[in-house]
Amino acid sequence: xxxxxxxxxxxxxxxxxxxxxxxxxxxxxxxxxxxxxxxxxxxxxxxxxxxxxxxxxxxxxxxxxxxxxxxxxxxxxxxxxxxxxxxxxxxxxxxxxxxxxxxxxxxxxxxxxxxxxxxxxxxxxxxxxxxxxxxxxxxxxxxxxxxxxxxxxxxxxxxxxxxxxxxxxxxxxxxxxxxxxxxxxxxxxxxxxxxxxxxxxxxxxxxxxxxxxxxxxxxxxxxxxxxxxxxxxxxxxxxxxxxxxxxxxxxxxxx
Amino acid sequence: xxxxxxxxxxxxxxxxxxxxxxxxxxxxxxxxxxxxxxxxxxxxxxxxxxxxxxxxxxxxxxxxxxxxxxxxxxxxxxxxxxxxxxxxxxxxxxxxxxxxxxxxxxxxxxxxxxxxxxxxxxxxxxxxxxxxxxxxxxxxxxxxxxxxxxxxxxxxxxxxxxxxxxxxxxxxxxxxxxxxxxxxxxxxxxxxxxxxxxxxxxxxxxxxxxxxxxxxxxxxxxxxxxxxxxxxxxxxxxxxxxxxxxxxxxxxxxx
Numbered sequence: 001x002x003x004x005x006x007x008x009x010x011x012x013x014x015x016x017x018x019x020x021x022x023x024x025x026x027x028x029x030x031x032x033x034x035x036x037x038x039x040x041x042x043x044x045x046x047x048x049x050x051x052x053x054x055x056x057x058x059x060x061x062x063x064x065x066x067x068x069x070x071x072x073x074x075x076x077x078x079x080x081x082x083x084x085x086x087x088x089x090x091x092x093x094x095x096x097x098x099x100x101x102x103x104x105x106x107x108x109x110x111x112x113x114x115x116x117x118x119x120x121x122x123x124x125x126x127x128x129x130x131x132x133x134x135x136x137x138x139x140x141x142x143x144x145x146x147x148x149x150x151x152x153x154x155x156x157x158x159x160x161x162x163x164x165x166x167x168x169x170x171x172x173x174x175x176x177x178x179x180x181x182x183x184x185x186x187x188x189x190x191x192x193x194x195x196x197x198x199x200x201x202x203x204x205x206x207x208x209x210x211x212x213x214x215x216x217x218x219x220x221x222x223x224x225x226x227x228x229x230x231x232x233x234x235x236x237x238x239x240x241x242x243x244x245x246x247x248x249x250x251x252x253x254x255x
Numbered sequence: 256x257x258x259x260x261x262x263x264x265x266x267x268x269x270x271x272x273x274x275x276x277x278x279x280x281x282x283x284x285x286x287x288x289x290x291x292x293x294x295x296x297x298x299x300x301x302x303x304x305x306x307x308x309x310x311x312x313x314x315x316x317x318x319x320x321x322x323x324x325x326x327x328x329x330x331x332x333x334x335x336x337x338x339x340x341x342x343x344x345x346x347x348x349x350x351x352x353x354x355x356x357x358x359x360x361x362x363x364x365x366x367x368x369x370x371x372x373x374x375x376x377x378x379x380x381x382x383x384x385x386x387x388x389x390x391x392x393x394x395x396x397x398x399x400x401x402x403x404x405x406x407x408x409x410x411x412x413x414x415x416x417x418x419x420x421x422x423x424x425x426x427x428x429x430x431x432x433x434x435x436x437x438x439x440x441x442x443x444x445x446x447x448x449x450x451x452x453x454x455x456x457x458x459x460x461x462x463x464x465x466x467x468x469x470x471x472x473x474x475x476x477x478x479x480x481x482x483x484x485x486x487x488x489x490x491x492x493x494x495x496x497x498x499x500x501x502x503x504x505x506x507x508x509x510x
Contacts, residue, residue, distance in 0.1 A: 045301030045330075046363045053459040054448075075300075075364075080460060084448040105376060108301045108369075108492055109330075121360060121443070156506050159499045181504045183495045188376070193309075193339035204308040205335060234496040234503055237363055240438045241489040244414045248489055249436045251411050 004030035004154055007081055007090035007124070010098065011041045011074040011111025014059050014067050017136035018097035022129070023065055025143035026094065029150060033090065034059075034067025035081040037074060037111075046114040047073045054080060074111040078118035092150055093119030096129035097142045101167045103221035103231065104187025104213065116163040117237060125153045126163040132225045133170035141176050142168040145230050148179075159234065167221055167231040180229040185220030187213040259285035259409055262336055262345035262379070265353065266296045266329040266366025269314050269322050272391035273352035277384070278320055280398035281349065284405060288345065289314075289322025290336040292329060292366075301369040302328045309335060329366040333373035347405055348374030351384035352397045356422045358476035358486065359442025359468065371418040372492060380408045381418040387480045388425035396431050397423040400485050403434075414489065422476060422486040435484040440475030442468040 006026045010019045014036040026032035038057070055071040068085065070077045078093060095115040102110040112128045119126035127149055131142045145168045158164060165184075169176060189209040196204055218224040224231040261281045265274045269291040281287040293312070310326040323340065325332045333348060350370040357365045367383045374381035382404055386397045400423045413419060420439075424431060444464035451459055473479040479486040 040306075043303045043305050045299070045303070045369065047300040047302050048298045048364055048462065050298050050462060051295075053451075053461055055457070055459055076462070079446050079462070080448055083446050084450065084460065105492065107494070108372065109303055114300065114363075117363065152506070159496065159502070162496045162499055179507055181500060181507060183497075183500070184493060191334050191338050193335055195339065196308075202310070204310055205339065206308055207303065207305060207331070207334070232503070232507075234499045235494040236496040236499075237360065237494060238439060239362070239490040239492060239494065241414065241417045241491040242438075244417055244489045244491075245436060245438070247414070248487070251407070252434055252436060252487075 004091040006030045006032045006150065007093045008032050008034045009036045009074055009077045009095050009115045011037065011044065012099050013037050013040045014069045016099065018099055018131065020061065020065055021139035021143055022094060022097045022146055025146045026150065029147055035070060035077050035085060036067060037077060038069035038071050041073050041111045043109045044073050044111045045109050046075055046117065048075045049073060074115035075118045078115045082122045082124065090124055092153055093124045093126040094129060094146065094150060097139060097146065098130035099134050100130060101132040101225055102128065102130045102165060103167055103225065104185045106187065106189060107165065107184065113165060120161060120163045125158045127153060127166060128163060129166040129168065131168050131170060138170060138172065141171060141173045144173055162234050162236045165233040165235050167225045169225050169228045171228060175228055176230060177228045180218050180224040180231055182219055182221045182224045182231045182233045184233055184235065185215040185222045187211060187215065187222035259346040261285045261287045261405065262348045263287050263289045264291045264329055264332045264350050264370045266292065266299065267354050268292050268295045269324045271354065273354055273386065275320055276394035276398055277349060277352045277401055280401045281405065284402055290325060290332050290340060291322060292332060293324035293326050296328050296366045298364045299328050299366045300364050301330055301372065303330045304328060329370035330373045333370045337377045337379065345379055347408055348379045348381040349384060349401065349405060352394060352401065353385035354389050354391065355385065356387040356480055357383065357385045357420060358422055358480065359440045361442065361444060362420065362439065368420060375416060375418045380413045382408060382421055383418060384421040384423065386423050386425060393425060393427065396426060396428045399428055417489050417491045420488040420490050422480045424480050424483045426483060430483055431485060432483050435473050435479040435486055437474055437476045437479045437486045437488045439488055439490065440470040440477045442466060442470065442477035
């Protein structure tokens with residue numbers, strides 16, 4: 001069997017430590033192709049670039065790491081890779097390794113997940129993988145998880161329209177308790193705005209916030225990671241609230 | 256009863272024709288407060304601004320239109336309005352009137368919907384409203400829909416964690432056939448990239464695409480609008496693919 005072609009992207013940008021770790025891991029099982037944003041794109045959500053042209057340049061880093069840097073968002077990278085740059089569809093798209101977890105309600109802001117969503121919509125089995133830390137000194141557990149999940153998806157595929165959102169605890173590999181198939185939990189940022197005055201007397205605001213996680217079961221993504229499980233959540237983008245359809249219909253029929 | 260406080264935002268920016276139309280409509284039923292991006296923010300998805308400070312300035316337009324312009328995304332506007340600028344929670348958040356429909360898979364790119372999602376997450380009953388046209392010469396049907404839906408939500412509320420995504424056909428009010436409670440359909444952009452060379456010989460790409468809509472029933476958002484119904488879709492952001500959980504668990508138990 002020929003080696004699988006694995007498209008790698010991320011939202012921390014092509015120069016981030018996490019994408020190099022992912023490239024190293026994927027090199028062990030296939031032929032990775034790196035196409036990623038030229039700058040950090042955290043919290044861009046599912047943005048796409050319509051009003052500016054996209055530039056694509058070749059990047060070489062030490063150790064043989066090569067890739068294409070795109071002047072756009074993670075979604076742009078996945079789209080342009082699959083629709084224009086690659087001659088054939090990759091066997092797998094994997095986005096990460098993100099610096100910081102992507103769990104709970106905050107996943108709607110995640111560029112890491114949005115790239116995997118694009119892949120999914122374009123018919124490529126896709127994985128988003130994040131490490132529950134902003135440090136970059138311990139990628140061993142995340143690299144192993146990336147390899148295991150990539151093997152898994154290359155073997156089983158993924159349900160149509162669905163991607164796997166993987167979150168890995170920040171610890172040595174031997175402390176990982178195992179894999180939990182989880183649900184999106186309720187973890188969220190409690191936002192606040194820090195109001196300041198600049199040297200010219202004008203007001204400006206910084207967004208800040210604390211993570212709040214009230215989930216008590218490791219059946220939920222954030223809690224599973226905090227208990228040192230690798231969390232694997234199947235997510236899709238069918239956002240209709242089906243359970244509310246009938247009530248809403250009856251409200252309108254009364255009017 | 257005191258007049259409802261209605262927070263108005265959008266993604267086309269505070270100077271767009273649609274937000275003025277919405278402000279005019281909401282003035283008939285309550286006290287509108289406009290807090291919107293200072294520039295167009297289409298296709299920003301659920302982006303939030305973490306790396307730059309936010310600025311807020313007062314804007315005055317003709318006809319008594321006043322508002323606050325924020326140097327950020329629609330999500331930023333909803334967050335900063337509710338968490339920092341307003342003294343009390345508004346009774347309703349309404350985002351729009353967007354130029355162009357927000358239906359099918361493309362809603363994940365929508366700044367209009369992301370603002371309403373923020374409102375929902377912060378406990379404010381929220382509506383996103385879009386007109387199925389890029390023209391701005393016929394807002395009468397959309398203004399009437401905005402008033403009707405605002406009344407509806409102020410009376411009934413909305414299910415926790417859910418917002419109403421409203422799409423209005425581009426036609427005179429008397430051609431509207433009625434309201435349909437719909438599901439998110441499958442309409443999508445078939446993306447292509449137009450590869451060009453700049454005057455200095457460098458390659459760049461423009462994203463372009465055609466809308467593809469294979470839905471055949473007016474139970475789906477895009478089809479309902481094309482058949483001249485006002486489409487009302489209850490959407491939420493619980494994206495776990497519940498129906499796939501068991502299969503995935505059994506795959507992992509086999510390993």
